[in-house]
Amino acid sequence: MLTYIPPLEREPQAAAAEKPWLLLLLCLVWLLPGLIGHDPWKPDEVETAAVIQQFMHGAYWSVPQFAGQPYLEYAPLYYWSAALLAWPLQKLGMAVHDAARLTTGIWMALALWGLGLAGRELYGRRYGRVAVITLIGCIGLIIWGHHLSPQVLVLAGFAWHIYGLAYALRQPLRAGLILGLAWLLLLLGGNWAEFILALTSALLLFLFKPWRNTSFGVSLLSALVIAVPLSAIWPIDLYQHARPVFNLWVDQYALGPFGGVADFKAFHAFGFFSSIVLWFAWPALPLAIWGLWANRRQLIHPKMLLPSFLLLLHVLWFVMAGDARESHALIVLLPLSILGASGVDDLRRGAAQALNWFGLMTFGLFTALLWLGWLAVHTGTPAGLARTLREASPAYLEQWDVPGIIFAIGLTVIWGIVIARKRPPGRLAVTNWACGVTLIWGVLISLWQPWLDAQKSYRAVSYSLLDAMKEQKGCIDGRNIPSAPLASFEYFAGITLLQGTKAESCGLRMTIGGEPLGSTVLWRGNRAGERKESFALIVVQ
Numbered sequence: 001m002l003t004y005i006p007p008l009e010r011e012p013q014a015a016a017a018e019k020p021w022l023l024l025l026l027c028l029v030w031l032l033p034g035l036i037g038h039d040p041w042k043p044d045e046v047e048t049a050a051v052i053q054q055f056m057h058g059a060y061w062s063v064p065q066f067a068g069q070p071y072l073e074y075a076p077l078y079y080w081s082a083a084l085l086a087w088p089l090q091k092l093g094m095a096v097h098d099a100a101r102l103t104t105g106i107w108m109a110l111a112l113w114g115l116g117l118a119g120r121e122l123y124g125r126r127y128g129r130v131a132v133i134t135l136i137g138c139i140g141l142i143i144w145g146h147h148l149s150p151q152v153l154v155l156a157g158f159a160w161h162i163y164g165l166a167y168a169l170r171q172p173l174r175a176g177l178i179l180g181l182a183w184l185l186l187l188l189g190g191n192w193a194e195f196i197l198a199l200t201s202a203l204l205l206f207l208f209k210p211w212r213n214t215s216f217g218v219s220l221l222s223a224l225v226i227a228v229p230l231s232a233i234w235p236i237d238l239y240q241h242a243r244p245v246f247n248l249w250v251d252q253y254a255l256g257p258f259g260g261v262a263d264f265k266a267f268h269a270f271g272f273f274s275s276i277v278l279w280f281a282w283p284a285l286p287l288a289i290w291g292l293w294a295n296r297r298q299l300i301h302p303k304m305l306l307p308s309f310l311l312l313l314h315v316l317w318f319v320m321a322g323d324a325r326e327s328h329a330l331i332v333l334l335p336l337s338i339l340g341a342s343g344v345d346d347l348r349r350g351a352a353q354a355l356n357w358f359g360l361m362t363f364g365l366f367t368a369l370l371w372l373g374w375l376a377v378h379t380g381t382p383a384g385l386a387r388t389l390r391e392a393s394p395a396y397l398e399q400w401d402v403p404g405i406i407f408a409i410g411l412t413v414i415w416g417i418v419i420a421r422k423r424p425p426g427r428l429a430v431t432n433w434a435c436g437v438t439l440i441w442g443v444l445i446s447l448w449q450p451w452l453d454a455q456k457s458y459r460a461v462s463y464s465l466l467d468a469m470k471e472q473k474g475c476i477d478g479r480n481i482p483s484a485p486l487a488s489f490e491y492f493a494g495i496t497l498l499q500g501t502k503a504e505s506c507g508l509r510m511t512i513g514g515e516p517l518g519s520t521v522l523w524r525g526n527r528a529g530e531r532k533e534s535f536a537l538i539v540v541q
């Protein structure tokens with residue numbers, strides 16, 4: 001009988017030097033920069049901020065919306081949690097988007113916690129932290145791990161889902177509670193497609209002997225009893241109080257990247273996943289491949305079988321989805337990071353040192369370039385580089401942010417100290433890579449966040465439109481305006497551009513990319529430095 005017992009810990013060398021608080025510190029330094037201090041950016045942040053603001057202004061709790069239209073790409077749990085956190089913090093003077101973005105930090109921390117527990121459950125003590133370090137080192141997580149977007153809640157749900165499946169081999173009832181809460185997150189914060197993926201992966205585990213027992217069935221039944229009734233509260237209320245919105249959600253959005261029941265979409269443009277996976281999942285991908293090879297004689301053992309099987313299902317789910325977005329690939333990073341942890345202590349010295357030196361050279365070079373570019377912008381030397389960077393963000397006003405400069409210097413110095421530490425080769429490479437990613441992100445945010453914000457924010461163009469509208473009355477037809485500027489005009493300026501049939505009677509119309517010949521133009525605007533996206537407010541003839 002194949003019964004799973006967590007393997008005896010293979011104590012790496014210099015075990016006494018391990019300090020768990022250093023992992024916590026690394027996670028905090030990776031997580032905190034970028035959560036506050038900048039306006040909502042593309043993609044998704046402006047729409048998410050507008051939805052949260054509407055909830056804070058009294059919009060009905062079961063209808064995520066902005067610009068008078070429902071926004072149903074995700075179930076509303078992330079918006080609820082962000083609004084609850086932002087409400088008291090706004091009273092203290094914090095911007096709604098900054099306060100709400102702290103919710104991302106909380107959900108991301110929960111995702112790291114769940115992944116760490118899953119790694120420890122599968123491989124034993126000290127391997128969970130390797131899985132966490134591998135995940136935060138992934139290039140594809142840098143932006144989305146700090147983004148105002150419900151996708152990070154989905155990531156947390158899947159992290160705890162994996163832990164629940166692993167834990168079910170030891171503690172079925174407790175695992176049922178964990179799985180139930182994880183599935184509740186997916187149903188209330190994601191969509192049906194993600195829940196179906198989680199449920200399918202759990203049911204298919206009955207094909208494998210370690211999970212083919214009554215105890216695991218009890219775990220799944222317990223999870224369903226917890227998740228399904230509680231998650232039904234939202235769609236039932238939506239059905240009762242906003243039947244057309246409910247029908248729209250079911251028909252077009254309930255299946256997330258697969259569309260809806262009436263508008264099912266599958267198989268996006270071929271090759272998208274292969275075009276992003278090498279950089280998006282680096283270094284988890286090569287580490288996972290090595291982990292599979294190093295443990296090739298144990299592939300039927302639960303510690304390898306579970307993450308390998310989940311990786312296969314997650315990749316198939318992404319490839320089959322009709323809507324291809326990088327954010328939907330985040331869940332692939334979880335089993336990759338766990339598999340990467342499985343072979344990290346067996347990584348051959350040459351490969352470990354190659355990864356280590358590649359990371360040191362890459363992050364050292366990029367850090368130097370970030371400092372050089374920042375000095376060029378603020379000192380004018382070298383002149384050519386300074387001119388190019390100033391033209392790229394013409395709205396940026398040069399400023400010497402002393403706390404940010406000190407933080408960037410501190411990170412650079414600490415990184416130099418960290419890379420000199422002695423550890424086993426595999427862990428040295430992974431840890432140094434994660435520290436390098438943290439360095440780049442921290443220096444980028446500390447030095448460049450105001451420059452980036454001046455380039456990406458819709459605040460100035462929204463205020464410009466607000467000034468122009470002081471002399472105007474009536475509604476604005478915004479039917480051809482993309483969701484990001486549409487949400488920004490409402491979020492920053494309180495100007496709602498009407499959609500659908502409501503816009504037909506408006507005397508003003510917003511255009512993008514040019515207006516018809518002979519139009520009476522009342523206002524023009526665009527983000528500073530933006531060439532493709534220019535707006536005009538015209539009188540309807």
